[in-house]
Amino acid sequence: MNLEKVIFGFFIVFAATLNFGFFIGEIDNPSHHDIYELFAAIVVNLIATVLKFGDRTQIGAIHLATSLVADLQLLAAAMVWGYAVHVAGTGLSAGVMASIVSLSGGALFANVISVIILIAETIMQRR
């Protein structure tokens, strides 16, 4: 067992689960989507991205790409949230919530790909 691999797998799966936790629920109901869960998802995603830095293989490159996509989507969701509450002043209306959750849904898709690659990589391993 390799500690580095444990940490790597942990963060990738954790990013996906947090993302899923935030995503699940009625799409336009603010009480189903907790802001702290979004925050945690962003932080864990960022850490997962950094962990993927510096891998020269093809799989490493795809890993990094999916993570970057997830980061982008989640940050966009957070920005929409901040804009709606603080700048536009409309508050968390159903429409805003729906767009936040759908953005996080996109991120979830990227995270799922990341997890699939992780599983595929593990299965291909001969040892």
Place this chain on the structure above:
Amino acid sequence: MTSSTPTSTIFLVLRRLRTPLIVLIIIFALSVLGLTLVPGPPDANGAIQRLSFFHAVYFFSYTATTIGFGEIPYAFSEQQRLWVTLSIYLSVIGWAYTLGTVFAMLQDKNFLNAVAVQRFARQVRRLREHFFLVCGYGETGRLICKALDELGYRAVVIEKDEAKVGDLELQSYSADMPALCADAGEPDTLLFAGLTSKYCRGVIALTNDDSTNLAVAIAARLLAPTLPALCRAEHADTVANMASFGTKHIINPFEKFGEYMALALHSPAAYHLLLWLTGLPGTTVTRHRDPPAGKWVLCGYGNFGKVMTQALENAALPVTIIDRAPPIDPSHTWIKGDGTGADALRAAGITDAVGIVAATANDVNNLSSVVTARELNPRLFTVLRQNHVSNRALFAAFESDFVMVPSEIVAHECLAILTTPLLAPFLDAVRRADDAWSQHLLDALTQRFGWDVPAVWSITVNIAQAPSIYRLLMRHEPLHLGQLLRTPVTDRPPLACSTLLLLREGDEPRLLPDAEQDIRLGDQLLLVGRESARKDLDLTLFNGHTLDFVLTGRDAPSGLIWEKLRSHT
């Protein structure tokens, strides 16, 4: 570790930045999270306010980056201030760690090396003109680079010694010369330096180390088989090894000088002709006294001593050897002793000798030997081996008849091979010819062009090198050499150049073809003359109108309309 490939540099950087970046993210996340949880001051209704994520991120962004706008959007509660104090110290640690890692990496030798290799490889990749790959920027390398620069060629340099690479950057060459501090013996380095580039015209291995030169030779043979490789070799086994896998040009400075010496003994005029033709551009050849026939004394029976003994004995001259070692070769007259002392020199019979060769690897000893010997016998012909170019002043002051400087000999030879491949067959012919013929040719050429080293160049009559002649010959019009070699000015005086050799496929080489010689497609010509003649001839070869003028003396109309007008009249 110099083998790190250029692309890996960026990965190296990212990999090393992982931990500091993660630490930074965690510190930032913890601080922001804490700030949203800590109770703030009560609002107008008395309810406890908390910072939203938006405000917490904003506040922490300017605090952690030491901009510090103050407490926004409202004055903080004491609990919030406590948390902010803690997180400021945390963030300072995070930044210090990250910046420390970055700076340590920028100072790192491996990293700097990787960046240098990458920059060098990019420079070479972007070269869009022909260049020579020079391995080893020692005394010879410097001479060659200078000459290549004067001839208008680019050079790419690999040198192991950092100080010498620095020296290269200080030289004011007219063209930029990419240089890398690395071991030329590694194939990767040679690949970065453009060994397989289509612009590479040749590889020159000049390092002090025979095994490195050997490594360059084999790499060139395997990776770029068509490329001419010129390799310096000082030991006989290296020469044999290089020859075994087909290295075309192996240059052993000692052997070469031995050949010169043999030539000078056999045919002084041929020797001077060779010296004049292969000199470094921009220098003047001085006429030497011819080495006399008679008894010779040689000090120092090393690599060079052996070659010189051979050369002298081949000319049937008796040689007495002075060496500190006991006799290793019983067939020679051998005096065991110190060549710098008068006793050993007298014992070797210096008083009735005609010449002395100082052949040790120590410059001071060589000078000491010949100075002592000349005091004993002022009419001695002296041959001096100069090992280091830095001792030039001493050797110049002594006015020796021959000075053998290995670096200069290698440089001469390399330039002759690289810039004018036709010169080698001509020089072979000169070596075989008798002395009277060489003397006649030498007198004719030096009377015409002086003793300054002339321009020596070759042309091939084909579409790439002589398009205007190519078109003329395709129309089956006859062309004589004398017609072509004229200056494109009024009265068309002959060009200040002579043709030394004409090579035609399936024919014997023609030495010194006369003005009536006809020119055919595919002919190769070797010319010698002034630099201006070379430029004029180039113009004639490329420009159809100039060729017309040179052949007929009339300025033909140029331009579409004038040509049409003439064809009607």
